Structure formats: structure tokens, C-alpha cells
Amino acid sequence: MKIVLGAVIALALATSAHAQESARFTPEQRQEVVGILREALRQDPSILRDALVALEAAETRDREGALRAAVAAHADALFRDPADPVRGNPQGVVTLVEFFDARCGYCKQLHPTMEQLLRRQPDVRLVLKDLPILGPNSVLASRALLAAQRQGKYAELHDALLKLREEPAEPVLRREAERIGLDWARLRREMDDPVVQQRLAGTMRLAQALRIEGTPALVIGDTVIPGAVDLATLERLVAEARPAR
Numbered sequence: 001m002k003i004v005l006g007a008v009i010a011l012a013l014a015t016s017a018h019a020q021e022s023a024r025f026t027p028e029q030r031q032e033v034v035g036i037l038r039e040a041l042r043q044d045p046s047i048l049r050d051a052l053v054a055l056e057a058a059e060t061r062d063r064e065g066a067l068r069a070a071v072a073a074h075a076d077a078l079f080r081d082p083a084d085p086v087r088g089n090p091q092g093v094v095t096l097v098e099f100f101d102a103r104c105g106y107c108k109q110l111h112p113t114m115e116q117l118l119r120r121q122p123d124v125r126l127v128l129k130d131l132p133i134l135g136p137n138s139v140l141a142s143r144a145l146l147a148a149q150r151q152g153k154y155a156e157l158h159d160a161l162l163k164l165r166e167e168p169a170e171p172v173l174r175r176e177a178e179r180i181g182l183d184w185a186r187l188r189r190e191m192d193d194p195v196v197q198q199r200l201a202g203t204m205r206l207a208q209a210l211r212i213e214g215t216p217a218l219v220i221g222d223t224v225i226p227g228a229v230d231l232a233t234l235e236r237l238v239a240e241a242r243p244a245r
Contacts, residue, residue: 068222070210077206078127078219083199085128085145085154088118092125094241096234097219099131099207102141102161102168104215110228111162117234124238128158129203131215140191141168142200147190148182156180 025033041047071078079095088096098114100107118124130145132138141161148157160176161168168176177184190196207217210224218225221241229237 067211067224071219071222071224074206074209077202081127085149085158087114087126087128087155087158088124089122090125092123093243094121094123094220094238095125095127096238097127097129099129099203099212099215099217099219100162101132101134101138101215102130102145102158102164103132103134103138106228107216108162108164110216111159113228113231113234116231117238120231121235121238123242128154129206130200131203131207131212131217132200133215137168139200140170140173143191143196144168144173144177144187146196146199147187147193148177150190151182151187153180153182157182 078097096117098110100110114126118126130142132142145154145157145161148154157177157180160180164172164176166172174184174188177187210217210219212224212226214226216228218229218237220237223237225237
């Protein structure tokens, strides 16, 4: 019976391979295999649960491996794009990448945690990737942020928009931009620069390559973390990514 149980789990772990191999069996042999499996499951139904757990674990390992490979393949675009806005220590030994949408509620919740992390961990370099996926006002806010970068005030507008509790429609963007000292006429003109749109399109392609489907999403080392996390988790991830001395 132990051999049968092992065979059942092995079959569950190799579903696609089994589909190919089954072509090598005669109809009688396939019927015999199915009979053995049914009898094993009748005697111990927990076999199926264990097999499904093992299958899920194998799929998770495969998925995580594919993500690590994608991070490695896009490392320059992720960590070393000179056009990206950076907060924290520009020379930090640990780089944390955040994909965010200025309208995203979870991004707004994460923002003070990120600020606290940068205060507590002075060797962290935070790379910000504008990923406006929540509608036209998200796109408008991202275009304003990238235009504000040209006036040296990306961080100030980033803070303002992540603390905002109203829609970043154009009148609100103008109010916030002028409040922090931006030249609105220049900002509005540069928001329509095709280069800004090209940067947003490039970030979208990068997110798709990393299978990022929502915001916030973080990348540190070779790990992609979907969703907001707490300070303790961030500090653990930073510690794990920090080079050994």
C-alpha cells in the first residue's frame, strides 16, 4: 500500500507529465491504474489531500523560481534605471523598489511605514515606480509626479499625493503643486511630454514581466512582495538583503 500511496502522490505532482505518459499505456493498463487509485483513495481519502498539498507546494516553488528569474532578467530596469526617482539614501547598500499608484488606498497606508523604515534604516535606497492602474486620475497623478521630478520636487509631491484624501483631479493637483512651490504652468506643460508617457508605459511592461497585478508591490533582492507589509516585515527583508560584512 505504501508503494501505491507514493504512486498516487507522484501522479498528482506530475499531472501534465502523466497526460503525456498515459498515451504509452493500453486501455486495459490505464483502467487498471485508475482502479488502483480508486481503491487507494477509498481506503485512505487523506491521500488526495496530501497529494494536493504537495502539488500546491510544487507549483508555489515553480512560481517563485520564475519570479526570481524575472527579477534577475530585469535587474537593470528595476534597480539601476537612472531616470527613476529615489528616496532614502541614494547610495544605500540595500535597494527596495516600490510599484505604487497615487490613488491606491493600500499604498497610502504603506507610505508612513516606508517613511519610518527610511528613518530607521539609513542604508536603504527606495526606488519608486509609478504604476497608475486605477483609472484616469491615477494616470494624471503619475504624469504630474514625473513632471515634478524635473523641477526637483518629486518627493514633495509624492508625499502630498500619498497623504491626499480626495481625488487627484487637475484642480487638486494644481493646488498641491503650487502649495509645495512647483511652477504649475511648466508642470502642466511637461505632464504632456511624450517622454513621460513612455516612462509610464515602460513601468507597465516591467510590472507585467514580474507578474505584478496590483499595488503596492515591492521588490527587494530577488523577491517580489505583493501588497502592503508592516514595518517588522520590511526590516526583516532589508536585513536579509543587506550584504554581509
